[in-house]
Amino acid sequence: MSQAGWRKSSRSGGAQDSGCVEARVAPWRKSRRSSGAQDSACVEARPASSGFQVRDSKLGDASPVFDLERTDFTSLLRAAERD
16 A cells, blocks of 8 residues: 555556546654654554554555554553553
8 A cells, every 4th residue: 555645446447547436545654753764663653534544664565554443542642652
């Protein structure tokens, strides 16, 4: 999945002019507290229709994506602040 932009369904014919609907995909964001280094260990997040999605930044597009409801994401952030 791309970082950001428009995404077609995997059922789309693949042809440039195939009639299908595209959906906007929000970009992944790292915490401002991340060191900024490309290889820094960090979790990335983005908004999703069900709440938020999170993934491991070290794995990038190969990372599994976890869907969290808004309340679960808030709990994750609170737990991370305590560490």
